[in-house]
Amino acid sequence: MAALLEIAGLEVRFGPVRAVDGVSLDVAPGPFGLGLVGESGSGKSTIGRAVLRLVPAAAGRIRFDGTDVAGLSGRELRDYRRAVQIVFQDPDNTLDPRMRVGPAIAEALAAHGIVPRREAGPRVRELLEEVGLDPDFASRYPHQLSGGQRQRVAIARALSVQPRLLVLDEPTSALDVRAQARILELIGRLRGERRLAYLLITHNLAVVSELCEQIAVLYLGRVAESGPTAELLAAPAHPYTRALRSAVPEIAASARAARIVLHGEPPDATSPPSGCVFHPRCPLAIDRCAVEVPSLRPIAPGRLVACHRAAEVLAGIEMPERSGAVAPGAVEPGTVAPGTVEPGTVAPGAVEPGAVEPGAVASGTVASDAEPSDAEPSDAAQAGAAQPAPPSAPQG
Amino acid sequence: MRFGARAVVDLDHLGVDDGEIVGLAGESGSGKSMTTLAVLGLANTVGATVAGSIKLDGTELVGLPEKVLIGLRGSRIAAIFQSPSMAFNPVFRVGDVALRALRRHGLTGSEATDRVDQAMRGVLLSPDLLRRYPSQLSGGQLQRVAIALAVALRAEVLLADEPTSALDVTVQAEVLELLRELRSRDGMSVLFISHDLAVIAELCDRVAVMQSGSIVEQGPAGQIMSAPEHPYTADLLASVPVIERRA
Numbered sequence: 311m312a313a314l315l316e317i318a319g320l321e322v323r324f325g326p327v328r329a330v331d332g333v334s335l336d337v338a339p340g341p342f343g344l345g346l347v348g349e350s351g352s353g354k355s356t357i358g359r360a361v362l363r364l365v366p367a368a369a370g371r372i373r374f375d376g377t378d379v380a381g382l383s384g385r386e387l388r389d390y391r392r393a394v395q396i397v398f399q400d401p402d403n404t405l406d407p408r409m410r411v412g413p414a415i416a417e418a419l420a421a422h423g424i425v426p427r428r429e430a431g432p433r434v435r436e437l438l439e440e441v442g443l444d445p446d447f448a449s450r451y452p453h454q455l456s457g458g459q460r461q462r463v464a465i466a467r468a469l470s471v472q473p474r475l476l477v478l479d480e481p482t483s484a485l486d487v488r489a490q491a492r493i494l495e496l497i498g499r500l501r502g503e504r505r506l507a508y509l510l511i512t513h514n515l516a517v518v519s520e521l522c523e524q525i526a527v528l529y530l531g532r533v534a535e536s537g538p539t540a541e542l543l544a545a546p547a548h549p550y551t552r553a554l555r556s557a558v559p560e561i562a563a564s565a566r567a568a569r570i571v572l573h574g575e576p577p578d579a580t581s582p583p584s585g586c587v588f589h590p591r592c593p594l595a596i597d598r599c600a601v602e603v604p605s606l607r608p609i610a611p612g613r614l615v616a617c618h619r620a621a622e623v624l625a626g627i628e629m630p631e632r633s634g635a636v637a638p639g640a641v642e643p644g645t646v647a648p649g650t651v652e653p654g655t656v657a658p659g660a661v662e663p664g665a666v667e668p669g670a671v672a673s674g675t676v677a678s679d680a681e682p683s684d685a686e687p688s689d690a691a692q693a694g695a696a697q698p699a700p701p702s703a704p705q706g
Numbered sequence: 707m708r709f710g711a712r713a714v715v716d717l718d719h720l721g722v723d724d725g726e727i728v729g730l731a732g733e734s735g736s737g738k739s740m741t742t743l744a745v746l747g748l749a750n751t752v753g754a755t756v757a758g759s760i761k762l763d764g765t766e767l768v769g770l771p772e773k774v775l776i777g778l779r780g781s782r783i784a785a786i787f788q789s790p791s792m793a794f795n796p797v798f799r800v801g802d803v804a805l806r807a808l809r810r811h812g813l814t815g816s817e818a819t820d821r822v823d824q825a826m827r828g829v830l831l832s833p834d835l836l837r838r839y840p841s842q843l844s845g846g847q848l849q850r851v852a853i854a855l856a857v858a859l860r861a862e863v864l865l866a867d868e869p870t871s872a873l874d875v876t877v878q879a880e881v882l883e884l885l886r887e888l889r890s891r892d893g894m895s896v897l898f899i900s901h902d903l904a905v906i907a908e909l910c911d912r913v914a915v916m917q918s919g920s921i922v923e924q925g926p927a928g929q930i931m932s933a934p935e936h937p938y939t940a941d942l943l944a945s946v947p948v949i950e951r952r953a
Contacts, residue, residue, distance in 0.1 A: 349874040349876055349877070350844070350845075350874055456734075457734070486733040486734055486901045487733075487901055487902050487903070487942060487945040487946055488733060488901075488941065488942060488945045489733075490945065490947070491944070491945035491946075491947070494947065513874045513875055513876075514875055514947065515875075515949055516946075516947035516948055516949045517947050519947070519948075519949045520947070543949050553876065554875065554876060555949065556879075557875040557876045557878065557879040558875055558904075558949060559875075559878070559879075559882075559902065559904035559905045559907065559908045559946075560904055560907070560908070560948065561903060561904050561907045561931050561943060561946055561948070562907075562931070562932075563907075563928065563931075565948070566908070569879060569883070571876075571879055571880055571883055572876050572880070575844050575846065575847065575877075
């Protein structure tokens with residue numbers, strides 16, 4: 311099946327900063343969800359904006375239904391912008407505080423010539439009902455609604471023009487957990503009813519786990535790892551994915567994985583680290599990581615990963631939990647004992663049989679790649695402390 | 707607590723023991739943040755009146771004159787909020803804000819500098835960051851500077867009002883770890899306010915669940931998470947997204 315949206319080699323620059331640096335992703339026709347996951351500054355929102363042509367692509371190609379989006383203008387661009395809609399984190403920035411909910415939705419219908427503004431009433435009521443709101447809310451102002459209700463209005467307005475692809479940019483991050491649960495439920499229902507395809511942008515892996523078939527984990531504008539959601543979460547192949555996964559707070563004590571705390575901030579995108587951009591924060595970094603950029607390569611069916619030690623990570627190598635108890639200055643790089651990786655710590659049982667492409671993990675690979683003497687984690691505390699965070703860094 | 711005739715918070719009893727982390731859970735509008743303001747003696751600044759009793763180590767806080775409260779705020783009871791950028795004046799370097807607070811509480815210039823530097827290291831930040839303006843720090847760094855200030859002031863009780871809700875999950879994990887450590891290292895007591903029960907489950911010894919200004923359930927965190935008695939608690943628990951564990 312041909313992809314609905316194809317992103318190939320996308321680059322977005324803000325001055326000297328490469329906010330997105332060579333990202334390729336596919337979104338299948340709906341119902342289908344692709345989760346874009348990463349921290350602030352990972353480029354996930356910028357990708358969403360580039361898809362909508364809200365920011366220009368410096369290189370690469372975005373195709374929708376086989377057509378290059380960059381070449382669109384006039385009527386075609388209008389049609390494209392109708393077919394692709396965005397829902398932002400904060401509905402307050404989307405809704406005009408002085409405009410009642412009904413007219414706000416009718417405006418979208420009229421702008422795309424779907425229903426004349428004056429006759430939009432019944433359609434607006436239907437849309438409000440579809441997103442689980444009382445149709446009488448049409449006469450309310452945004453401030454008379456709760457945050458979750460406002461987000462539903464934003465979704466109703468995006469849906470009003472019958473889009474084929476939604477970009478959902480942290481749609482629940484500003485909401486209470488109960489409101490979040492209801493919005494996620496709504497997205498799940500709409501994807502089936504409307505056969506929607508969407509890009510779901512979030513920093514929380516738990517949010518994508520139910521709603522997305524595929525996940526792409528982004529770090530500093532690059533894809534660290536991508537693949538089918540269930541498999542990727544069951545056995546991450548990138549240390550960053552593991553850390554992200556372990557950072558999700560869990561209610562059940564039994565479900566809590568050993569927390570891998572990443573110290574320091576994501577690096578400054580104006581001067582990305584050499585080699586693998588994740589290496590200064592990576593608990594498994596070896597000498598090679600500081601020098602050689604890992605290419606995004608297949609590791610299992612449908613799964614891509616950019617990590618020199620991916621095979622070991624996939625096989626369940628133990629990752630040191632680094633304790634925050636270490637005060638910077640007190641620690642010399644060599645003294646961080648937990649960073650020492652022993653070949654024997656690989657737990658083969660952690661990998662489901664069949665999850666790994668035959669030959670992808672040769673038994674010898676694990677032992678030969680894990681050189682205890684080379685496992686020299688950078689001093690996380692110092693890295694964190696020394697990390698400049700210039701105001702110019704774009705927010706992801 | 708009341709706004710005019712309208713009671714917004716009606717707490718029966720909520721206690722935080724020495725070196726204990728207590729979670730206060732509830733949604734927007736449940737009265738969690740108003741409770742923080744009441745403890746800080748700041749309820750009047752939003753037009754609310756407080757009745758009842760709030761005791762710090764046996765001392766009654768309700769009705770204390772502002773002059774006395776100023777001395778307590780910061781030095782004995784510190785607070786951090788959801789948006790750390792609101793806690794720092796954008797036109798001052800964060801270090802100047804911190805030093806000023808310490809001098810306000812009677813430290814000399816050099817004592818204050820030493821304390822702040824030490825506290826910064828305690829929250830795993832380089833004291834160099836003190837020379838930055840708030841806009842030059844990330845949200846996670848700024849929140850840690852706010853925590854460092856509470857540490858430098860040797861506060862006994864930390865009121866943490868949704869301190870990680872605006873942060874990435876990875877940074878959240880780091881801040882939670884830091885709070886845990888402050889408790890074990892400095893014996894700091896923490897009242898941790900959040901709408902996210904999963905965060906509370908990870909951090910807190912005890913939990914109180916608030917709905918519409920009242921505590922509907924409280925008890926040991928493990929017990930409440932595994933066997934909630936109140937339907938509202940169960941509902942909050944069911945709302946937390948979890949990573950699906952498929953066979």
